[in-house]
Amino acid sequence: MSAFIYLASQSPRRRQLLEQIGVSYRLLLPPAEAEALEVVLTGESAARYVRRVTSLKLDAALxxxxxxxxxxxxxxxxxxxxxxxxxxxxxxxxPLQAREMLSRLAGQTHRVLTAIALQKGSRRLSALSESRVRFAPMTQAQMRAYVASGEPMGKAGAYGIQGRAAMFIESIHGSYSGIMGLPLHETARLLGQMGVRF
Structure with a gap:
């Protein structure tokens, strides 16, 4: 049984979600070059991409x-x-790219995919959460104001569901915590399989 885990992420939202289910963790901050792993390969599907990047980040953390x-x-x-x-x-x-992304998401349904991977010794477990999010139409003024808040920066798709963007989201189908960045159902299942106490 493990009393704690290492969280290899800089995301404050992932920390908050682990705390929500009572997981003891220590931060193992990824090296600066970890961001370079997020390059999309030609013709790569979103599911394949997010699984591959998660696996590469886990390799770097180990x-x-x-x-x-x-x-x-x-x-x-x-x-x-x-x-x-x-x-x-x-x-x-x-910011201009953030506005371009928001203008494309506005009035549309998109997918949010979060891959997780957990490893101890030679044993690696992984899971994928996929959710659908529908954005309401947004005016140019609303997009400008949201981008000016700074919230879209550093977030996939230029928004954070747990922040101000929530007022533009008409519906979600799937995992709210997965959209935030750490699907708790899948995470708890993998932690249990790995013998982590929480």
Missing amino acids: QQLKAQGLPDAPVLCADTTVALGREILGKPAH
């Missing part, structure tokens, strides 16, 4: 754990992406 000589414990990694049709919408690089 190398870090070994290099730092930290105590052995399960390492949890996750990655979230937004897909509109077959197109993957990553994190906006600048």
Whole structure:
């Protein structure tokens, strides 16, 4: 049985979600070059992309754990992406790109996919959560105001469901916590299989 896990993520939302279900964790912050792993390969589906990136991030975290000589414990990694049709919408690089993404999502239904992977020793477990989110139509003024709040930056699809964007979301079908960045049902199942107490 493990008393704690390592969370290999900089996301405050993932920390909050683990705390919500009583998981003891220590941060194993990914190296700066981890962002470079998020490049989409030509013709790659959203599900394949998010699983691959999560696996690569977990590999990097495990190398870090070994290099730092930290105590052995399960390492949890996750990655979230937004897909509109077959197109993957990553994190906006600048405010104008955030507005472009929002204008495409407005009045449409899109998918949010979060992959999780958990490893201890040579044993690796993984899962994928897929949800559908419908945005209401948005005016240019609403988009400008939302982008000016700074909330879209650093978030896949240029929005955070747990923040101000909630007022533009007409419906969701799937996992709210998965859309936030860590599907708790799947996460709890994997932690249980790995013998983590929580």
